[in-house]
Amino acid sequence: MLNLKSLFPDQAKFQKSLRDFYAHRNDFVRQSILDNGIQFISQNRLFDNNIEFYIIVESGSLDDPDDKEGIAHFLEHLLVDPELNHEFEQRGGNIENLATSFTTVRFSGKIPNTHENQSFLADVFKKFLTGERISEITFDKEKKRILNEIGIQADNSGTHALTLLGQAFRAGRADPNIMGNRDIVRNVKISDLQSYLDKHFSGPNIYIAMTGKFDHQEMHNKLNTALSTVPSHTVSKRDPLVFVPGDYRNENTHLMQLYFHFCFPSPAHNPAKSALYSMAYGYLLHKVTHGLVFGNDLCYHTESRPILPLGSPGYLSFTGNLMPEDGSRVIPETRDIITTLIEDGIDIDTFNIIKSLQLQEYQNQKFWRKGHSAESLAFNLIYNGSVHPFGEEENKLLDIRPEDVQKFLIEETLSHAPAIITYGDSSKMGSYEEFAGPIQDALARQNQPKAKL
Ligand SMILES: [Zn+2]
Numbered sequence: 509m510l511n512l513k514s515l516f517p518d519q520a521k522f523q524k525s526l527r528d529f530y531a532h533r534n535d536f537v538r539q540s541i542l543d544n545g546i547q548f549i550s551q552n553r554l555f556d557n558n559i560e561f562y563i564i565v566e567s568g569s570l571d572d573p574d575d576k577e578g579i580a581h582f583l584e585h586l587l588v589d590p591e592l593n594h595e596f597e598q599r600g601g602n603i604e605n606l607a608t609s610f611t612t613v614r615f616s617g618k619i620p621n622t623h624e625n626q627s628f629l630a631d632v633f634k635k636f637l638t639g640e641r642i643s644e645i646t647f648d649k650e651k652k653r654i655l656n657e658i659g660i661q662a663d664n665s666g667t668h669a670l671t672l673l674g675q676a677f678r679a680g681r682a683d684p685n686i687m688g689n690r691d692i693v694r695n696v697k698i699s700d701l702q703s704y705l706d707k708h709f710s711g712p713n714i715y716i717a718m719t720g721k722f723d724h725q726e727m728h729n730k731l732n733t734a735l736s737t738v739p740s741h742t743v744s745k746r747d748p749l750v751f752v753p754g755d756y757r758n759e760n761t762h763l764m765q766l767y768f769h770f771c772f773p774s775p776a777h778n779p780a781k782s783a784l785y786s787m788a789y790g791y792l793l794h795k796v797t798h799g800l801v802f803g804n805d806l807c808y809h810t811e812s813r814p815i816l817p818l819g820s821p822g823y824l825s826f827t828g829n830l831m832p833e834d835g836s837r838v839i840p841e842t843r844d845i846i847t848t849l850i851e852d853g854i855d856i857d858t859f860n861i862i863k864s865l866q867l868q869e870y871q872n873q874k875f876w877r878k879g880h881s882a883e884s885l886a887f888n889l890i891y892n893g894s895v896h897p898f899g900e901e902e903n904k905l906l907d908i909r910p911e912d913v914q915k916f917l918i919e920e921t922l923s924h925a926p927a928i929i930t931y932g933d934s935s936k937m938g939s940y941e942e943f944a945g946p947i948q949d950a951l952a953r954q955n956q957p958k959a960k961l
Contacts, residue, residue, distance in 0.1 A: 578688020
């Protein structure tokens with residue numbers, strides 16, 4: 509009987525050469541910079557009939573003028589009009605994502621890879637990045653659409669909770685608001701949008717990622733010609749975000765649910781530690797998600813998010829919603845999970861689950877058909893400046909020990925005072941001190957030399 513083990517008696521060596529083999533897959537990733545500073549990254553996918561693209565402009569709502577919130581989002585509405593959606597569909601493709609965040613404006617989609625579609629795409633990118641579609645007609649139409657969106661948002665408690673979260677990251681502005689309010693939006697002029705575009709849509713602030721069966725250099729030349737009118741000035745960066753710990757509550761009593769975030773600052777993204785970062789946060793988020801189950805309801809949604817640009821801090825957040833009457837359980841149960849981690853260390857079973865999940869994720873990326881998504885290429889370019897070779901990240905992950913995870917979480921995240929943010933009736937929920945105090949105590953005890961028994 510054929511036995512893999514007998515063929516390759518040294519399993520560790522076999523695994524390593526497999527990883528080295530796959531690392532060469534990154535030979536198909538190419539990077540270059542267009543004449544005006546736009547960074548372009550692509551992965552040649554030999555067996556893919558489509559082109560996928562992902563464009564990031566690294567400016568967002570936090571770059572709106574102070575008295576004109578909502579400009580970046582308004583502009584996004586005018587860069588791609590509904591007619592373009594239709595054009596993509598007629599060509600067998602689609603627009604996947606068009607969005608504005610605090611720190612980005614993004615545009616992505618997919619289209620069959622033909623020479624004609626390649627030229628079509630280059631032209632679409634040009635219209636998107638130069639604002640060529642901004643006109644009086646679409647401007648008035650989109651203004652109505654946005655006023656309508658603001659109305660819908662006013663009733664969305666989750667959005668309010670997220671806006672409150674923004675208060676913990678003050679950037680010279682207490683309450684960042686992506687859509688802006690009705691008064692501002694009513695008075696926006698085309699010239700406001702144009703000046704945002706002129707300032708921020710410049711080569712060094714733009715990243716384009718594409719995947720598909722094409723030659724990088726040929727595509728580079730095509731984009732270079734099509735995007736030659738995009739300016740190339742350096743875009744001045746906003747002040748770095750500052751995390752302000754504290755208790756942020758909005759006691760909105762007409763709500764039937766209580767929304768909350770427990771938020772810790774996380775360190776500025778460091779490419780050298782990315783495997784440890786995902787391992788550590790994956791562990792803690794798993795612990796909280798599985799530790800806090802109310803009846804049959806998983807009331808918790810947990811997440812960690814880096815914040816752009818590279819070098820800014822991110823945050824680790826435990827987020828959820830529940831009935832206000834269950835509010836009293838939230839603080840003690842979350843706090844106990846954290847203090848247990850500080851005092852008793854990492855539980856090996858969970859550690860191994862997270863490690864193998866993470867390993868699977870790295871390994872999934874290896875299959876030919878999958879490769880890197882255009883989205884992950886684009887974000888890798890911003891966060892890391894390049895794409896980590898597959899094998900390299902995997903090797904780093906395999907070397908991580910439970911004590912590394914504990915040390916990282918304590919030193920880089922849990923030792924900072926948190927922010928508590930709620931929206932809704934939080935009268936049953938305990939105080940800030942009931943959450944933060946025992947965590948601080950546990951940290952202090954860890955620093956004491958242990959008594960000899
Ligand atoms: Zn919108």
